[in-house]
Amino acid sequence: MKKMKALLLLTAVIMLLPMALGAGGQNEAQTSAEEQGVLNYYWNPDHLYNIYDQVINEFALENGYAVSSQILNWGEFQTKITADFAAGTVPDLIEVPSPWIAGFAAKGFLEDLTEQITSHPSYEDFFESTWTEVSYGESLYGMKLHHTCFGLFYNKDHFADVGISPPETLEEMVEVIDIIDRELGPDIQAFGFDPTGQYLIPFLASEETPYLIEDGKSALDTPVVRKTIKTLQGAANSGKVFVPDPGSEDTRGDVRILFLTGKISMMISGPWEIGNIKNNYPDLNYGLVMVPHLAEVKPLTLTAGTGLAIPKGSKLPVDKTFELMTRLTSVNTEVAATLEAGMLMPRASWAADPRVAEEKAVQLFGKILPYATPFDIDVQKVGLPEITWGGTVFTKLYQKMLYTDKSMDAALDEYIKETNRLLN
Amino acid sequence: MNREKVNRYVFGYSCIAPAFFFFLMFFLIPLIKGIIVSLQRNVGGRMIFVAFKNYVNIFTDPEFWNSLKVSVIFTIFFIILSAGLGLLLSLYLKERRRYYLFIVAAFFIPYISTPVIGALVWKNILADPYGIFNTFIGLLGLSPVSWFKDPVLAMMSLIIIQVWYTMGYNAILFLAGLQAIPESYFEASDLEGASFFQKLRYIILPLLIPTLVFVITISTLYGFVNSYVLAKLITNNGPFQATNVMMSFIFDLGFNRFDLPRANAATMVIFVLFVFLAFIQFRYQNRNYHGLD
Numbered sequence: 001m002k003k004m005k006a007l008l009l010l011t012a013v014i015m016l017l018p019m020a021l022g023a024g025g026q027n028e029a030q031t032s033a034e035e036q037g038v039l040n041y042y043w044n045p046d047h048l049y050n051i052y053d054q055v056i057n058e059f060a061l062e063n064g065y066a067v068s069s070q071i072l073n074w075g076e077f078q079t080k081i082t083a084d085f086a087a088g089t090v091p092d093l094i095e096v097p098s099p100w101i102a103g104f105a106a107k108g109f110l111e112d113l114t115e116q117i118t119s120h121p122s123y124e125d126f127f128e129s130t131w132t133e134v135s136y137g138e139s140l141y142g143m144k145l146h147h148t149c150f151g152l153f154y155n156k157d158h159f160a161d162v163g164i165s166p167p168e169t170l171e172e173m174v175e176v177i178d179i180i181d182r183e184l185g186p187d188i189q190a191f192g193f194d195p196t197g198q199y200l201i202p203f204l205a206s207e208e209t210p211y212l213i214e215d216g217k218s219a220l221d222t223p224v225v226r227k228t229i230k231t232l233q234g235a236a237n238s239g240k241v242f243v244p245d246p247g248s249e250d251t252r253g254d255v256r257i258l259f260l261t262g263k264i265s266m267m268i269s270g271p272w273e274i275g276n277i278k279n280n281y282p283d284l285n286y287g288l289v290m291v292p293h294l295a296e297v298k299p300l301t302l303t304a305g306t307g308l309a310i311p312k313g314s315k316l317p318v319d320k321t322f323e324l325m326t327r328l329t330s331v332n333t334e335v336a337a338t339l340e341a342g343m344l345m346p347r348a349s350w351a352a353d354p355r356v357a358e359e360k361a362v363q364l365f366g367k368i369l370p371y372a373t374p375f376d377i378d379v380q381k382v383g384l385p386e387i388t389w390g391g392t393v394f395t396k397l398y399q400k401m402l403y404t405d406k407s408m409d410a411a412l413d414e415y416i417k418e419t420n421r422l423l424n
Numbered sequence: 425m426n427r428e429k430v431n432r433y434v435f436g437y438s439c440i441a442p443a444f445f446f447f448l449m450f451f452l453i454p455l456i457k458g459i460i461v462s463l464q465r466n467v468g469g470r471m472i473f474v475a476f477k478n479y480v481n482i483f484t485d486p487e488f489w490n491s492l493k494v495s496v497i498f499t500i501f502f503i504i505l506s507a508g509l510g511l512l513l514s515l516y517l518k519e520r521r522r523y524y525l526f527i528v529a530a531f532f533i534p535y536i537s538t539p540v541i542g543a544l545v546w547k548n549i550l551a552d553p554y555g556i557f558n559t560f561i562g563l564l565g566l567s568p569v570s571w572f573k574d575p576v577l578a579m580m581s582l583i584i585i586q587v588w589y590t591m592g593y594n595a596i597l598f599l600a601g602l603q604a605i606p607e608s609y610f611e612a613s614d615l616e617g618a619s620f621f622q623k624l625r626y627i628i629l630p631l632l633i634p635t636l637v638f639v640i641t642i643s644t645l646y647g648f649v650n651s652y653v654l655a656k657l658i659t660n661n662g663p664f665q666a667t668n669v670m671m672s673f674i675f676d677l678g679f680n681r682f683d684l685p686r687a688n689a690a691t692m693v694i695f696v697l698f699v700f701l702a703f704i705q706f707r708y709q710n711r712n713y714h715g716l717d
Contacts, residue, residue, distance in 0.1 A: 082679045107682050108469015195660070245551055245572040246662030254554075312469070385681055392487060392665060392676065399663045403573045 037065040039316060039324070041093040042081065044306065045071045046272055047146070049343075051336040052328060059324045065316070075250055081311075085109045090311035092321050098133040098144055098307035103380035105136035111310040114139045116322045122329070122347065130346040133374050134307050136381055142309035143329050146337075147346030148270045149301050149372035150202040151365060152292060156285040158184060158265040166266075166289045170203070170231050173266075173292040180265050181240035190240050192255040192264040195247035197398035198302075198389040199268035202291040203228055205375045207298040212376045212388060218419040220412065224297055229408045231294070233401045243402050249390070260284060270304050271361040274342035278360075288364040290371065303372040305346070338362065344369065387419045455695075462688035471685075478689035488690065490665055491673035498583060498669060499647025505587045507639050510594025515628075517595060518602050531592030539589065539650065543657040546585045572659050575666030582654045582667055590646060594639050601635035602628065633713040637705050644701055648694065670694055 039060050043052075048071065060067045072080055074097065084090045085107075096104075104110050117123055117140045127147065134142040154166045162183040167173035173191070180190035193199070201212075209219050236243050242264050244254055259267040260281045268291060277284050293299035308325045310318055327333065334345040335355050342361035345351075356362050376388035386393045393415060400411040462478055464471040482488050513531060517524060534542055549556045550571040558568035571581045609627050618626070629636070652671035655661050661668040661676075674694070678687030 079679045082682055082684075085682075086684055103682065106468070107466055109682075243573070245547075245570075246578075246660045248656075248660045251660070383681065383683075386676075391680070392661075392668070395662060396664050403570075403663050 037063065037316060038068050039063075039065040039093070039321075040068045040070075040091040040314075041095075042070050042072055042077065042091050043095050044077070045073060047095065047306065047341075047343075049337050049340050051333055051340055055327050055333055056324065059327055063320065073250060075248055085311065088313055090313050092310065092314040092316040093324060094309055094311060095145060095306050096309065098130075098142070098303075098305055099374070099377055099380045101134045101142040101307050101309045102136050102377060103383065103385065104309065104311075105139070105141040106381055106383055109312055110141040111312050111314075111318050112139045113141060113143075113310065113318075113322060116319065117143065120326060122326065125331075125347045125349050127346050127348065129303075129374070133303065133305075133377055134309070142307040143325055144305055144307045144346040145329060146305040146343050147369070148272070148304045148344045149365065149369050150199065150268050150270050150291060150304060151288045151301065151368050152266055152290065153259060153269055153273065154266045154287050154289065155259070155262060155264075156287050158188060158262075159287075166287060167292045168289065169295045170228060170292045171295055174231060174235060176266075177235055177238065177240050181238075184265070185240060188262070189242045189258075189264045191235065191266045192242035192258055193236060193244060193402060194255055194268065195244040195251050196249055196390050197395055198249075200229075200232070200398055200401070201375050201389055202268060202301040203232060203293065205300040205302055205373050206293055207300060210300055210373045210375065211378060213378045213382070213423065216423055218387070218416045218423070220419075221416050224294060226409060226412055228294055228297075229397075229401055229412060233405070233408050236402045237405050246395075246399060271342055271344050271365050274361045274364070275340070278342065288368070290368050300371050300373045300375075301368060302376075303374045305344075382423065384419075384422050387415075387422060393418050393422070458688045458691060461685050462692050464685050466683075466685060474685075478686045479693070481686060482689050482693060487665070487668070487673055491668050491670045494579070494666065494668055495648050495651065495670040498579065498586075498651050498667075499644055501583045502586050502647045502651075503640055503643045505583065506590050506594055506643055507636070509587065510591050510639065511598050511632075513591065513595035514598035514602055517599055528592070528596070531595060533592070534589045535593040539653045540657060542585065542589055543654050546581075546588075547658050550581055573663055575664055578659050578663060578667050582651065582658065585654055585658070586646065586651060590643065594643070597635055597639055598632065601632045605631050630712075630714075633709055637709040641702055641705050644705075645698070648698070 039056070041056070056067060056069075059065075070080070070091070077096065078100075081090075081094060081096070081104075085104075090109075101110065126144065130144040130147055131140060134140055134144060152166070158180060159166060162179055164176060164179055167176045177190040180188065204220065204225055206224065208224060209222060211219055213219060235241055242255065242258055244251065247254075255264070255267055256269065256273070258264045259269075260273075260277065262284070277286065290299055291301050308328060310321050310325075314321065329347075331347065331349050331353065334347065334350045335353050337343050338345060338350070338356045338359055338361065342359060344361060344365055350356065351362075351366075379385055379388045379391075385391045388394050389398070397411050397415040400406060401408060461471075463473060463475060465474045465477065513527075517528060547555075550558075550569075552558055552570045552573060553562075553568040555571075557571075562568060570577065572578045605627065609631075610623065613623050613627060648670055651669045652675065655667045655669045655672050656675075659667045661672045670690075674687050674690045677683045677690060
């Protein structure tokens with residue numbers, strides 16, 4: 001009988017132990033958060049600039065907060081934050097690609113910051129277009145941290161070797177591909193596509209087609225878009241360019257490495273390359289031009305960049321976290337980030353600051369940035385990421401362009417039909 | 425009920441209580457929560473009850489049927505190859521030939537390695553055009569093979585990699601089953617002049633049914649669930665969704681489209697499918713396995 005009682009007691013202890021530990025841990029964390037305050041934030045590893053560390057640490061010190069951060073690549077970031085939203089274990093501040101902000105806002109995951117943002121003195125200073133990217137409905141849910149876009153990087157040495165200029169139109173780009181392949185191939189390939197399809201979008205964005213969705217329908221059903229995709233399919237099938245295996249954002253590094261090591265002559269990318277080149281590939285002689293479009297088209301490119309937002313249910317007071325957001329987006333912080341990493345920023349006073357005028361990123365991208373459009377922003381707002389890059393429907397179209405010589409008219413028709421079905 | 429009987433009940437339930445507790449916490453409650461979420465919809469942050477709309481949505485989604493088809497094809501070929509080769513390997517190992525330990529280790533190591541590492545290794549081997557395989561055949565003057573850009577080759581690659589990953593484990597399971605078969609059966613069949621295939625048909629396979637059912641059940645699970653790791657890391661579910669397995673579809677719903685209710689609905693469909701398949705497999709075992717007597 002004694003043995004049985006002991007067994008029962010042991011069983012009860014085993015059963016209660018996890019609960020006791022769990023509850024204990026929770027209480028401890030809560031107590032700790034209430035008494036000292038813990039600033040918990042998620043950040044991208046490519047944006048770990050010293051200036052951001054400094055601003056965050058100063059803010060935490062002033063307010064007596066401990067700092068806890070998680071550094072996550074975009075792929076795992078998405079998984080982690082979605083799980084957090086579902087479980088109610090969100091951080092206080094997140095840095096995410098700005099279209100995600102609209103997407104999260106549409107699901108009710110973010111704090112509405114309209115009042116704080118519109119009453120802040122810096123509101124008017126931000127480029128007006130940047131607010132489109134962080135809004136949902138009539139409300140604002142975040143602030144842009146970086147404001148960038150895509151351009152065509154080219155290897156100046158390769159172009160000098162064969163005596164040509166960088167292409168201004170898509171037709172010229174096709175010619176350039178032929179020349180580079182003839183003169184420098186096969187060791188050097190003329191251009192590298194990206195595995196996700198994101199870098200196709202700058203080719204599609206134009207004044208005629210500034211957005212992926214117009215009037216509740218796919219806007220890609222135009223002769224220009226069809227001709228553009230067919231031209232790019234021809235390039236992909238030519239054997240003169242690098243066509244990557246299917247992959248996610250994380251495998252984009254293959255194309256970047258090939259460009260940075262001089263194995264390909266052109267690639268589409270953004271100003272985030274500049275800090276990397278400066279630090280790790282200082283001998284690379286490169287230039288930047290607008291992403292080539294068909295000659296008859298007035299070109300635009302795709303906006304990029306990240307934003308800051310506060311998840312609903314975060315532990316620190318929203319006003320406190322918003323204060324940190326304003327410090328991270330202040331002109332002085334922005335200028336320091338530009339000087340440190342060549343990043344571009346979303347406000348007028350930054351652009352006018354003489355300290356950044358000499359920066360290579362500003363000089364290269366300054367001419368292109370005014371022509372950037374948040375091409376697929378509505379996709380997030382209507383909750384259909386599958387119809388843009390990385391999504392299943394768009395990826396199918398992109399992969400047909402890259403990996404087959406089948407009719408792109410049929411592939412585009414299929415894409416448009418499926419997109420319109422989903423939109424309806 | 426007398427005191428002794430009560431004590432017996434208490435003792436019995438106490439023994440299963442810890443296991444039941446974990447079953448409750450990590451299976452039953454999440455399952456019930458999953459079912460509840462699958463009947464809801466997120467409207468501007470509020471979860472509203474929509475009955476079976478998510479299920480209707482799933483069943484009318486061509487991507488769901490594509491991913492189901494992909495998973496079924498993957499699983500069938502994977503089971504045939506992994507179980508078949510595992511069985512052959514176990515028959516070879518049963519004789520304890522030379523290099524027994526080396527061969528066991530060589531085939532079993534993939535199973536204990538992290539799937540992510542295995543996937544990345546294979547990706548580096550088969551990548552086009554700069555993978556090890558294509559570099560090697562390039563030296564021989566041959567054109568590179570686009571393993572991951574062609575839908576059929578991509579699917580084949582994933583199946584081969586998954587077979588590489590689990591074959592050794594299956595062989596060990598079969599080996600354990602084979603060692604449980606009395607040697608006298610084989611001796612008697614030798615005296616009768618039975619061929620290898622007759623032994624396989626009349627002794628080995630009938631007596632390995634429990635192991636075979638277990639291997640098929642586990643492999644079905646691998647085919648549907650673990651294939652996600654390979655599909656995500658190696659082909660990113662492409663090309664043209666040719667390797668978009670069921671778990672990738674569910675993951676995409678949940679984490680890329682932030683649609684947890686529909687992701688839960690799809691998960692419930694898969695859960696029912698698994699239960700059904702497991703039921704059939706074990707029913708087959710009960711009908712066809714008559715023990716060693």
